[in-house]
Amino acid sequence: MNIVACIKQTFDTEAKIAVSGGQVSDQGVNLILNPYDEYAVEEAIRLKEKNGGEVVVVSVGTDKTQEALRYCLAMGADRAVLVQDPALGKADSASVSVTLGKLLADMEYDVILCGNQAVDDGASAVPSRLAEKLDLPQANVITALEIGDGSATVRREVDGGSEILDVQLPALFSAQKGLNEVRYPSLPGIMKAKRKELKVVGLGDLGLSADDVAPKTEIVNVELPPARQAGKVLKGEVADVVAELVTLLKNEAKVI
Amino acid sequence: MSIVVFAEQREGALRKIATEVVSEGKRLAAAAGTTLKVLLAGSGVAGLADEIKTFGADEIAVVDNDALKDYSTETYAAVLAAYLQQENPELVLLGHSAIGKDLAPRVAARLDAGLVPDCVKIDYADGDFSFVHPVYAGKALATYKVKSAVKIATLRPNVFAAAEQAGAGAVSDFAADIPASRTTLKEMVVSGGDRPELTEADVICSGGRGLGKPEGFEIIEQLADALGAAVGSSRAAVDAGWREHQYQVGQTGKVVSPNLYVACGISGAIQHLAGMGSSKCIVAVNKDPEANIFNVADFGIEGDLYKVLPELITKLKEVTGN
Amino acid sequence: MNFSYSDEERMMLQMTRDFAERTVKPRAKEVDREHKYPAETVKQMGELGLLGVTVAPEYDGAGMSNICYAIAIEEISRHCASTGIIMSVNNSLACEPIKLFGTEAQKKKYLADMASGRKLGCLGLTESNAGSDAANVQTTAVLDGDEWVINGRKIFITNGGEADYCVLIASTDKAKGHRGISAFIVDLDNPGFSIGTLEDKLGIRGSSTAELVFEDCRIPKDNLLGEQGKGFKIALITLDGGRIGVAAQALGIARAAIEDATAYAKERVQFGKPIAELQAIQWMIADLSTEYEAARLLVHRAAWLKDNKLPYSKEAAMGKLMASEVAMKAATKGIQILGGYGYTTDYPLERYFRDAKITEIYEGTSEVMRLVIAHNILR
Numbered sequence: 001m002n003i004v005a006c007i008k009q010t011f012d013t014e015a016k017i018a019v020s021g022g023q024v025s026d027q028g029v030n031l032i033l034n035p036y037d038e039y040a041v042e043e044a045i046r047l048k049e050k051n052g053g054e055v056v057v058v059s060v061g062t063d064k065t066q067e068a069l070r071y072c073l074a075m076g077a078d079r080a081v082l083v084q085d086p087a088l089g090k091a092d093s094a095s096v097s098v099t100l101g102k103l104l105a106d107m108e109y110d111v112i113l114c115g116n117q118a119v120d121d122g123a124s125a126v127p128s129r130l131a132e133k134l135d136l137p138q139a140n141v142i143t144a145l146e147i148g149d150g151s152a153t154v155r156r157e158v159d160g161g162s163e164i165l166d167v168q169l170p171a172l173f174s175a176q177k178g179l180n181e182v183r184y185p186s187l188p189g190i191m192k193a194k195r196k197e198l199k200v201v202g203l204g205d206l207g208l209s210a211d212d213v214a215p216k217t218e219i220v221n222v223e224l225p226p227a228r229q230a231g232k233v234l235k236g237e238v239a240d241v242v243a244e245l246v247t248l249l250k251n252e253a254k255v256i
Numbered sequence: 257m258s259i260v261v262f263a264e265q266r267e268g269a270l271r272k273i274a275t276e277v278v279s280e281g282k283r284l285a286a287a288a289g290t291t292l293k294v295l296l297a298g299s300g301v302a303g304l305a306d307e308i309k310t311f312g313a314d315e316i317a318v319v320d321n322d323a324l325k326d327y328s329t330e331t332y333a334a335v336l337a338a339y340l341q342q343e344n345p346e347l348v349l350l351g352h353s354a355i356g357k358d359l360a361p362r363v364a365a366r367l368d369a370g371l372v373p374d375c376v377k378i379d380y381a382d383g384d385f386s387f388v389h390p391v392y393a394g395k396a397l398a399t400y401k402v403k404s405a406v407k408i409a410t411l412r413p414n415v416f417a418a419a420e421q422a423g424a425g426a427v428s429d430f431a432a433d434i435p436a437s438r439t440t441l442k443e444m445v446v447s448g449g450d451r452p453e454l455t456e457a458d459v460i461c462s463g464g465r466g467l468g469k470p471e472g473f474e475i476i477e478q479l480a481d482a483l484g485a486a487v488g489s490s491r492a493a494v495d496a497g498w499r500e501h502q503y504q505v506g507q508t509g510k511v512v513s514p515n516l517y518v519a520c521g522i523s524g525a526i527q528h529l530a531g532m533g534s535s536k537c538i539v540a541v542n543k544d545p546e547a548n549i550f551n552v553a554d555f556g557i558e559g560d561l562y563k564v565l566p567e568l569i570t571k572l573k574e575v576t577g578n
Numbered sequence: 579m580n581f582s583y584s585d586e587e588r589m590m591l592q593m594t595r596d597f598a599e600r601t602v603k604p605r606a607k608e609v610d611r612e613h614k615y616p617a618e619t620v621k622q623m624g625e626l627g628l629l630g631v632t633v634a635p636e637y638d639g640a641g642m643s644n645i646c647y648a649i650a651i652e653e654i655s656r657h658c659a660s661t662g663i664i665m666s667v668n669n670s671l672a673c674e675p676i677k678l679f680g681t682e683a684q685k686k687k688y689l690a691d692m693a694s695g696r697k698l699g700c701l702g703l704t705e706s707n708a709g710s711d712a713a714n715v716q717t718t719a720v721l722d723g724d725e726w727v728i729n730g731r732k733i734f735i736t737n738g739g740e741a742d743y744c745v746l747i748a749s750t751d752k753a754k755g756h757r758g759i760s761a762f763i764v765d766l767d768n769p770g771f772s773i774g775t776l777e778d779k780l781g782i783r784g785s786s787t788a789e790l791v792f793e794d795c796r797i798p799k800d801n802l803l804g805e806q807g808k809g810f811k812i813a814l815i816t817l818d819g820g821r822i823g824v825a826a827q828a829l830g831i832a833r834a835a836i837e838d839a840t841a842y843a844k845e846r847v848q849f850g851k852p853i854a855e856l857q858a859i860q861w862m863i864a865d866l867s868t869e870y871e872a873a874r875l876l877v878h879r880a881a882w883l884k885d886n887k888l889p890y891s892k893e894a895a896m897g898k899l900m901a902s903e904v905a906m907k908a909a910t911k912g913i914q915i916l917g918g919y920g921y922t923t924d925y926p927l928e929r930y931f932r933d934a935k936i937t938e939i940y941e942g943t944s945e946v947m948r949l950v951i952a953h954n955i956l957r
Contacts, residue, residue: 013507013527017395024396035508067585074589097365119507121391121398123373125361128329132365137438138329140358143501153442157502158354159266160453164443171438177508178501184593187627187640187650190586214403216370220386221399228533231554233545241557242567245539246575248555253537255459255516256483256576546845 001053001147003044004109005077006100006130007037009061009068010120022221033068036115039175042182043145044113045076051147054078058103060088060096066198073193074185080196085203087210093125095213101133102206109170111152116141116174127174137171143178259285260345261294262336263308264355270304272456273351275311275418277411280378281349282312282421287380291315292423295339295430297332299325309425311418317430327355328437333362338432340367345406347385352410353455360410370402372409393507393530413455414513447502454503457486459516462505464490466521466542466561470498475565476520482572488512490522506531520561524549541565590646594653597626603657609784610929615740616661616784624695629668633677637685638694644881648826655830659933660784662830666823667736668692672699675745675761675816679804688743688763697742702732702764702790703813710946712747712813713756717792719748724799726762728792731774736940738788739776742766747813750806759809763801770795781932818891819884820941821898825877828901828937832870835912835930836863842916859915866908873901892954899947902937909934
């Protein structure tokens, strides 16, 4: 069984966001493998461990992204491909899905796994867009995956509960927290990763032009949300402060 | 030119998010001097058209088909894409719900359209729309322009007001070819009982590590009962295995913006604040006077939540009658 | 000169930091307070390759550098010094002498078992009358047919109560003094071995410190490690390497104290402003951070020398001396910055303080470190 995991390198979720000149500053920010993509990579490796085959990790990014891909190789993925091109500097979900769609079109796979969202833009758009480009069935936000004969059974989170779906393979799935517990790359794994293939390709290698991957959206400004002010801390006997709180909620905030 | 709204329904009932998206669609249509068209798809849903009219729809296209009984990406994407290809609108709006999140990018890719997800504000000025989408889980607000002819956006639940208003409301049937789906729904598992959905709830009561034990959520449930609220959780409580991840509020969980958010035993890590910082009113109960949550709370009670909450539940029941 | 991390160093730093924060940290308080040996953590460390960092892959190790080893020990000790020393002893004191002096058969069995975490190791060196004076060991090993018969008592043995294997230093010929000392590998399942007193300690309370008792304990003849009579040299070389581990542990404790005190100083408001804005606090943090960085450079240089097969005895002693004294100072000043809170068990500073002290004592006291340094300079 061949599995492709699509990953993105993102800001650390602990990072404080600073804005200068209408853009988010990446000064001094720690970059990590998008947490939801970790579940995707982990699941890909588990599928391989169970069914055999190969795990390929792919990404659209920059030089720095190699580190995230190397991390996936250390976890146990077999090889990695990075698409890197100046024309992808302002890539949006359309650009990324067109690029990955072209890259994957020539690969053999049974399952494609993505994280269900990236913690930076929180868009949840690439998995569905990529499934459309490859004309694959999709199931997003999955918390369980069982491979059957030519199909897979998944549990996916929906509003107010979850759905159990049968999906014909090949298919694309996007991972949600809860799908698995992500392993750490072991030290021997880190050493082995050094010798695994990490191929860097440009748009030209994929037969794509800058126009093909032109973003459909543009960020014209970024600003910080207005800071919340600390309010009133009520102190005193429990009965008194609770009574005061209820009065405030009713008469001042008018929320009950 | 027109604006198209996809009106989300579940089991024959219009979802709250649909009323919000139709209302915002109407406001933008008025600003841009264009018409608002609503697509209603499902099985046995024709009756919902009347309800949609009251939120200002000018035209309502209905696809009522047994094949659309359960949501499936492929069937719904085919219907919506066909409708958009016929109407060729400038702007398409969906809710940023589980369905909207799944459907909008699939259709956007089919139409080669730009998509701005999870919008909290849309403006129309100088003949163009601009979209505000919180990034880094609300730590920053990005304003987007969309360059494609058809622009697609999803709207964050609970942010846009549903407003009843007059619309022409002409109802017509829309015939679409519905392909066979390669996914089959085997079972729907409903969780959370009668509680409102976390992202739609007006009031949310959340518990964190300060509860000290998984059973601590019993008192949060009781508080939620008194307020008719949904129950949320901090990441710490989810990581400790006290609560399932689908209840997690924060950067790696759900982003919520209720009218009232009651944080109990939650320290207020930046991760959590990112998910609930846009709540209209925040109440914090925490025994640690240094807890960061007090820096964002409108009202805080410094004290042992196991003493404060029972008292609060009693008092609230008197007021709300729940 | 190159002060940047290689790719694998950066990745292992990230991995050990994540592992330490998510797995080691939540257990640290209980490990300390309940004297609880962190068995589950040790098992996980074995799976991650942390128990045989510098051991070659053919003996189930990770095959990484001593610099990586120092980084890993520091990251683990940042959150739990008890876990840090368990790891350090297995790597430096149990795996290392077999790696350096063992036969192929010994490596295939004992080294691979310990490097992979299947078994835990310890070093049986110290006795009641042979602490810093390691040449004075009284434990004896006498060859009887195909077996060595061991008699004697070892004290203060880290990992002693939990270990499966012991690298044992014993006298095979008392008349020859330190030239009559030999090293052995003892399987602690053997009859004739028992655990004596378990120490109740000031710090590193999650690690086991035990008395090992050998009464006519018979081990195979082949379990002699290295040549007969070379045990003293093996012990000294092992301790040189061990000092890098203990120094890295001290760096972890020092960093813990500095980071926690700094975070507190930024939040604690007195006289209307955070105490971090007071010069008195700033100077403490500046001094501690500078000394920590200096110690870290010394320790990493010693590790680098060892990686490059260059003499590192003096540098390891310097690193251990400075890192342990910085740890003690940082914990003391850290408590000072937290004031009354620092003195309570609500904050981990008091634990750092108790844990830091041992780093000035074991694997050679600060006084012995100065002796080693002076000896290297003046010879």
